[in-house]
Amino acid sequence: MTDASQNAGPMLAADGTPLKQSLARSLRRQKLRALLLVAPLLLFVLFSFIVPIASMLFRSVENSIVQETLPLTVEALQSWDENSGELPDEAVYDAFVRDMVVAVDNKTHTRLGSRLNYEETGMSSMFRRSGRKMGKLDPETDGPFKAQVIEIHEGWGDPKTWAVIKTHSPAVTNGYFLNAVDMRRTPEGAQSQPEDKQILIKLFGRTLFMSLVITASCILLAYPVSYLLATLPMRVSNMLMILVLLPFWTSLLVRTSAWKVMLQQQGVINETLVWLGLVADDARLVIINNQIGTIIAMTHILLPFMILPMYSVMQTIPPSYTRAAKSMGATNWTTFWRIYFPQSIPGIGAGSILVFILAIGYYITPEIVGGTKGVFISNRIAYHISSSLNWGLAAALGTILLGVVLLLYWVYDKIVGIDNVKLG
Amino acid sequence: MTDIDTDAAFVEFQRVQKSYDGENLVVKDLNLAMPKGEFLTMLGPSGSGKTTCLMMLAGFETATHGEILLDGKPINNIPPHKRGIGMVFQNYALFPHMTVAENLSFPLEVRKLDKSTREEKVKRALDMVQMGAFGNRRPAQLSGGQQQRIALARALVFEPELVLMDEPLGALDKQLREHMQFEITRLAHELGITTVYVTHDQTEALTMSDRVAVFDDGRIQQLAPPDQLYEEPENSFVAQFIGENNTLEGVVKSIDGDTCVVQLDDGSEIDAVPINVHNAGERTKVSIRPERVEFNKDRLHADAHTLKATVKEFIYMGDVFRFRMSVAGNDEFIVKTRNAPDAIRLQPGQEIEIGWLAQDCRALDA
Numbered sequence: 001m002t003d004a005s006q007n008a009g010p011m012l013a014a015d016g017t018p019l020k021q022s023l024a025r026s027l028r029r030q031k032l033r034a035l036l037l038v039a040p041l042l043l044f045v046l047f048s049f050i051v052p053i054a055s056m057l058f059r060s061v062e063n064s065i066v067q068e069t070l071p072l073t074v075e076a077l078q079s080w081d082e083n084s085g086e087l088p089d090e091a092v093y094d095a096f097v098r099d100m101v102v103a104v105d106n107k108t109h110t111r112l113g114s115r116l117n118y119e120e121t122g123m124s125s126m127f128r129r130s131g132r133k134m135g136k137l138d139p140e141t142d143g144p145f146k147a148q149v150i151e152i153h154e155g156w157g158d159p160k161t162w163a164v165i166k167t168h169s170p171a172v173t174n175g176y177f178l179n180a181v182d183m184r185r186t187p188e189g190a191q192s193q194p195e196d197k198q199i200l201i202k203l204f205g206r207t208l209f210m211s212l213v214i215t216a217s218c219i220l221l222a223y224p225v226s227y228l229l230a231t232l233p234m235r236v237s238n239m240l241m242i243l244v245l246l247p248f249w250t251s252l253l254v255r256t257s258a259w260k261v262m263l264q265q266q267g268v269i270n271e272t273l274v275w276l277g278l279v280a281d282d283a284r285l286v287i288i289n290n291q292i293g294t295i296i297a298m299t300h301i302l303l304p305f306m307i308l309p310m311y312s313v314m315q316t317i318p319p320s321y322t323r324a325a326k327s328m329g330a331t332n333w334t335t336f337w338r339i340y341f342p343q344s345i346p347g348i349g350a351g352s353i354l355v356f357i358l359a360i361g362y363y364i365t366p367e368i369v370g371g372t373k374g375v376f377i378s379n380r381i382a383y384h385i386s387s388s389l390n391w392g393l394a395a396a397l398g399t400i401l402l403g404v405v406l407l408l409y410w411v412y413d414k415i416v417g418i419d420n421v422k423l424g
Numbered sequence: 425m426t427d428i429d430t431d432a433a434f435v436e437f438q439r440v441q442k443s444y445d446g447e448n449l450v451v452k453d454l455n456l457a458m459p460k461g462e463f464l465t466m467l468g469p470s471g472s473g474k475t476t477c478l479m480m481l482a483g484f485e486t487a488t489h490g491e492i493l494l495d496g497k498p499i500n501n502i503p504p505h506k507r508g509i510g511m512v513f514q515n516y517a518l519f520p521h522m523t524v525a526e527n528l529s530f531p532l533e534v535r536k537l538d539k540s541t542r543e544e545k546v547k548r549a550l551d552m553v554q555m556g557a558f559g560n561r562r563p564a565q566l567s568g569g570q571q572q573r574i575a576l577a578r579a580l581v582f583e584p585e586l587v588l589m590d591e592p593l594g595a596l597d598k599q600l601r602e603h604m605q606f607e608i609t610r611l612a613h614e615l616g617i618t619t620v621y622v623t624h625d626q627t628e629a630l631t632m633s634d635r636v637a638v639f640d641d642g643r644i645q646q647l648a649p650p651d652q653l654y655e656e657p658e659n660s661f662v663a664q665f666i667g668e669n670n671t672l673e674g675v676v677k678s679i680d681g682d683t684c685v686v687q688l689d690d691g692s693e694i695d696a697v698p699i700n701v702h703n704a705g706e707r708t709k710v711s712i713r714p715e716r717v718e719f720n721k722d723r724l725h726a727d728a729h730t731l732k733a734t735v736k737e738f739i740y741m742g743d744v745f746r747f748r749m750s751v752a753g754n755d756e757f758i759v760k761t762r763n764a765p766d767a768i769r770l771q772p773g774q775e776i777e778i779g780w781l782a783q784d785c786r787a788l789d790a
Contacts, residue, residue: 318515318517320513320514320515320517321517321519323482323484323504323511323513323517324511324513324517324519324578325519325530326483326484326503326504326505327482327504327505327507327509327510327511327579327588328505328510328511328530328531328534328578328582329505329506329508329531329534329535329582330505330530330531330534331505331534332505334534335505338530339519342521343519343520343521
């Protein structure tokens with residue numbers, strides 16, 4: 001018995017300090033060491049991943065440009081009723097000219113124009129065209145402005161224009177999110193887009209549906225291969241594994257382009273089928289620039305992500321289980337279905353979640369082989385990032401995509417259980 | 425060696441051969457006949473072909489040549505699931521995604537027994553291995569010994585007449601292993617099951633079996649009850665493999681009926697029983713058990729040959745004394761004596777004379 005345990009007080013370490021304290025001290029060094037080891041990666045991820053993504057996501061609600069460019073106008077519009085159908089009074093036009101003079105000076109009016117153009121087509125050119133003339137006005141001496149401004153561009157004489165400005169004046173907006181789900185922010189509240197503009201919901205649906213189809217076809221193709229790999233002797237299975245991994249070492253672009261060569265109407269598959277007489281020359285299969293093309297190419301490209309987790313799970317299923325089942329009188333099928341398959345589910349789970357999440361955000365392959373009918377939501381995001389420059393909408397779409405993935409992950413956890421996912 | 429009338433044999437191997445690669449035989453010309461109810465152990469070092477034999481009997485490997493008969497019927501072409509043989513695996517092979525009761529119920533389900541019969545049989549099997557309260561547990565929640573019991577119960581629940589066990593106790597600690605050895609033999613005899621047991625642990629083989637088949641190099645080296653195997657090994661492999669053994673090498677000088685004189689390599693001579701030496705001049709390995717070596721001259725025959733020995737080491741083991749000696753050029757010669765009140769404690773460096781009864785010393789193949 002040591003002194004410490006005989007005393008009623010706290011346990012003491014050999015040197016007389018309280019045991020808890022000395023334990024904490026010895027662990028502190030370990031924790032510090034662990035922290036230092038992960039610090040470089042942590043910082044890298046923080047600055048190259050988390051911060052940019054967070055700022056990008058913030059763009060989906062950020063809308064300070066209206067307030068910043070037209071501060072006086074926004075204030076003056078507060079007292080105007082956008083549902084009255086009448087033009088705002090002189091005070092608004094006066095404030096607008098004062099704001100525009102500053103904006104034209106800073107050349108920010110065109111940016112505001114393109115921002116409002118997302119909401120109402122024509123706003124961009126209105127701002128651009130009015131800019132020069134309005135910049136020459138002197139707010140102090142040239143008033144009153146209402147007639148002059150409408151003279152410069154008749155658009156300023158339309159109450160709708162002012163309604164758009166007022167509706168989109170708050171610094172934080174749900175406008176981009178409404179746009180992302182085929183709705184828009186109007187003075188009367190959120191409303192559906194006109195039908196010819198409703199494409200995003202459909203695109204989301206198509207992305208989800210096609211990702212599911214791709215995941216399912218990956219499961220069907222990968223399961224037998226993984227089973228074979230897991231049951232063959234090590235030397236042979238390593239050889240075959242190289243074949244599975246080979247696509248990983250080839251550029252994604254090359255592989256996708258190869259599919260283009262294979263699938264097009266004058267391509268390898270069609271030519272072969274025609275040559276064999278299976279398909280008439282004037283009825284060649286359309287298997288590219290549509291959903292089929294995207295599904296075929298993406299299944300091929302994502303297949304290794306299904307095979308690898310399946311293989312590593314199946315490898316851990318000892319052959320003695322199937323032998324035991326057979327020795328107890330189970331047929332091959334019963335053995336597979338009752339014994340082997342349930343134990344391989346974690347591999348299917350891991351592979352599916354990997355493939356599905358990769359598929360739902362895939363970009364290059366649908367872009368190349370998808371045509372217009374086979375593109376994904378990510379292609380739309382890319383379009384808004386690089387062509388229409390509507391970053392707010394792109395960010396809103398991205399946020400929704402992220403939310404959908406997280407939601408599905410949660411559902412998956414509820415149904416399958418994330419503990420059932422094993423990568424090896 | 426007890427000869428079995430092959431007509432009455434329940435399990436029979438007839439000239440069975442097995443090769444995996446077409447170049448080497450893993451099992452060479454195996455002949456074996458087991459009567460119903462026997463507990464037979466296949467014992468041998470790893471790679472000796474014993475597990476392959478078991479797998480051929482279970483149907484997971486096919487014999488390259490020869491015939492395996494079960495109850496008089498050839499089973500070479502019967503798939504494993506139709507053989508009705510119970511099997512216990514080394515790692516138990518309990519299905520991790522099923523409860524204990526579901527594991528036991530599985531062989532009954534595939535036999536399409538109705539629910540109440542299944543439940544009753546599962547309960548009886550669990551009670552048999554004293555695991556009645558564990559039906560709802562998962563295998564992962566059980567200790568090694570408990571898993572072993574469940575595996576045993578699962579192999580017996582569908583009442584097979586033949587049960588195969590592939591090193592079932594390998595993963596247990598020593599105490600539990602000894603307990604389970606007793607349990608398994610008790611159950612096997614109570615239920616009257618024919619059992620083929622594979623192990624590389626010779627103690628297990630000796631304590632559990634009716635007969636032991638010692639495997640080496642794809643052949644049965646000796647098939648005999650445990651006592652016969654230990655006391656009368658038929659060749660030097662069996663002598664070496666079973667129990668502790670001293671080997672002295674030499675040449676047969678003369679054979680006279682059931683005794684012979686062997687001249688050891690250092691020139692000294694000893695008496696031995698010729699087992700598989702037939703002519704004077706043959707090289708031989710002489711085998712003698714450590715506990716049959718005597719250094720108390722009063723207990724030896726007056727005309728017995730003796731050898732000079734130098735004590736190298738004295739090892740106190742509690743119930744026995746163990747001496748390492750240098751005898752006829754062999755520095756690893758072991759002598760054991762019981763720790764009796766009159767036991768002599770030899771000291772290292774002491775020079776003594778040792779001898780033995782001629783029938784304990786067996787001249788085997790070189």
